[in-house]
Amino acid sequence: MNPVQGRQAHPALDHGSATAAAQLERARAIAASVPDPEIPVVNLEELGILRDVQRADSTIVVTLTPTYTGCPATEAIRQDVHDALAAGGFDAVRVDVVLSPPWTTDWISETGRRKLREYGIAPPAPVGTTCDTPVVIRFVDRKTAAAARAPDLPACPLCDSGDSELLSEHGSTPCKALYRCRSCREPFDYFKPY
Numbered sequence: 001m002n003p004v005q006g007r008q009a010h011p012a013l014d015h016g017s018a019t020a021a022a023q024l025e026r027a028r029a030i031a032a033s034v035p036d037p038e039i040p041v042v043n044l045e046e047l048g049i050l051r052d053v054q055r056a057d058s059t060i061v062v063t064l065t066p067t068y069t070g071c072p073a074t075e076a077i078r079q080d081v082h083d084a085l086a087a088g089g090f091d092a093v094r095v096d097v098v099l100s101p102p103w104t105t106d107w108i109s110e111t112g113r114r115k116l117r118e119y120g121i122a123p124p125a126p127v128g129t130t131c132d133t134p135v136v137i138r139f140v141d142r143k144t145a146a147a148a149r150a151p152d153l154p155a156c157p158l159c160d161s162g163d164s165e166l167l168s169e170h171g172s173t174p175c176k177a178l179y180r181c182r183s184c185r186e187p188f189d190y191f192k193p194y
């Protein structure tokens, strides 16, 4: 890092300069890289819950949208953001929680989805596309209907087979469902889209 920064007593208090912009960018990077307490392979930015990092006077204001209202992890995340920024030299920090617009699994970044898959969790299917896609109603036999439904089942994160079955609507956390792959027989968590 820049050796000058180490000599400043209050780096976060430096206003109106290129240094201030760099400090804000550094604060943003620190907040973004805080791991999700429930799924530590993804950070807050990849999960799409980091909304904004701004400066209000000498305070760094971090805005988060929890994955769902009342998520028990929210308080842990809030504390983790405070701790990470304090470790980075930012003492005056406020974490605001904003519920509107509500977080949806569509906000999980491509990197986040890849990391979930590598961790053994099937990433959520897109939510936004279902409403926009015209639905064509046809009369088909059961086998064809089952095949048409198959894309709704999450692909196994281990072997990529689309042939999975729902074991339980509730997996290791309320936001996940438990599935089993019919190909490799391994159970896996599916991050429920919403």
Ligand SMILES: [Zn+2]
Pocket (backbone or CB within 6 Å): 156, 157, 158, 159, 160, 161, 181, 182, 183, 184, 185, 186
């Ligand atoms: Zn499998």
